[in-house]
Amino acid sequence: MRLRIGFSPCPNDTFIFDALVNGKIDTLGIEFEPILADVEELNKMAGEGKLDITKLSIGAYPFVSNQYIILDAGSALGKGVGPLLVSKTKINKPLESELSVAIPGAWTTAHFLLSLFYPQLQNKRVALFSEIESMVQNEIVDMGLLIHEGRFTYAEKGLLMAADLGLEWEEKTRLPLPLGCICASRLLSAQTTKNVESLVRASLAYAFENRDESNGYVLKHAQEMEIDVVRKHIDLYVNEYSLSLGSEGRQAISRILEIISDLKPEIVVTQPIFTNFAS
Numbered sequence: 001m002r003l004r005i006g007f008s009p010c011p012n013d014t015f016i017f018d019a020l021v022n023g024k025i026d027t028l029g030i031e032f033e034p035i036l037a038d039v040e041e042l043n044k045m046a047g048e049g050k051l052d053i054t055k056l057s058i059g060a061y062p063f064v065s066n067q068y069i070i071l072d073a074g075s076a077l078g079k080g081v082g083p084l085l086v087s088k089t090k091i092n093k094p095l096e097s098e099l100s101v102a103i104p105g106a107w108t109t110a111h112f113l114l115s116l117f118y119p120q121l122q123n124k125r126v127a128l129f130s131e132i133e134s135m136v137q138n139e140i141v142d143m144g145l146l147i148h149e150g151r152f153t154y155a156e157k158g159l160l161m162a163a164d165l166g167l168e169w170e171e172k173t174r175l176p177l178p179l180g181c182i183c184a185s186r187l188l189s190a191q192t193t194k195n196v197e198s199l200v201r202a203s204l205a206y207a208f209e210n211r212d213e214s215n216g217y218v219l220k221h222a223q224e225m226e227i228d229v230v231r232k233h234i235d236l237y238v239n240e241y242s243l244s245l246g247s248e249g250r251q252a253i254s255r256i257l258e259i260i261s262d263l264k265p266e267i268v269v270t271q272p273i274f275t276n277f278a279s
Helices: 011-021 039-047 058-064 109-117 129-137 165-173 190-209 211-221 227-237 246-263
Strands: 002-007 031-036 053-057 068-070 076-078 084-087 100-103 123-126 143-146 160-164 177-185
Touching (some): 039 058, 084 129, 129 143, 211 227
Parallel strands (some): 002 053
């Protein structure tokens, strides 16, 4: 069996999936074809049903919930992991509606949080996440919404934090922030989905036990990211919730989906959200 699996080239994803796609663990007869793309591109591909397994923004999940189910392993969520709103010059709250902001995609969880906490900011410009810092530096936009490694690099580039949307989520809900999840197509059999879930967990467990072994694959896709930033990136976004969502992780995802449903009542999730395989 051959399955198309989509994930981003960011260190947290390549760290998790290195063993799975590079033959370092027994894949139970499943051959995985990796599709590496920016998370917003993966969101769009999921909307078109092009991937069997994929990384998906939590903010995009309600739109494809009839096509995909969330696996218990591989997710990105936690505390202190949220997107940051940054600017070149100090901007005081309340943020004024005329301010322009670059966002890393309309379907991203980051964009959902911006819309939740700062609905007055409607002058938005979609950009590749890796280009947003330079857009702010060059004053193409007043603010930028940073995800991934941007939270580690913005200060050294002379940018200032206007808001920490992850912190605002934690203060509002007292829950960890769900950023992204790994989903399986509902077209797959229950046994195949169960096998994939166990393999994602096994791949991550292998990475934890052999940390240096994934360096080549991670750095190959990390563009010009320095090794210390790569390590911080992995340490922040890959944690116990990545091995298993647990009750708190599932509660956090359910809560964010409830809020999205309240804001967009036309979006109705009617099928089970999570797998429920006996451990």
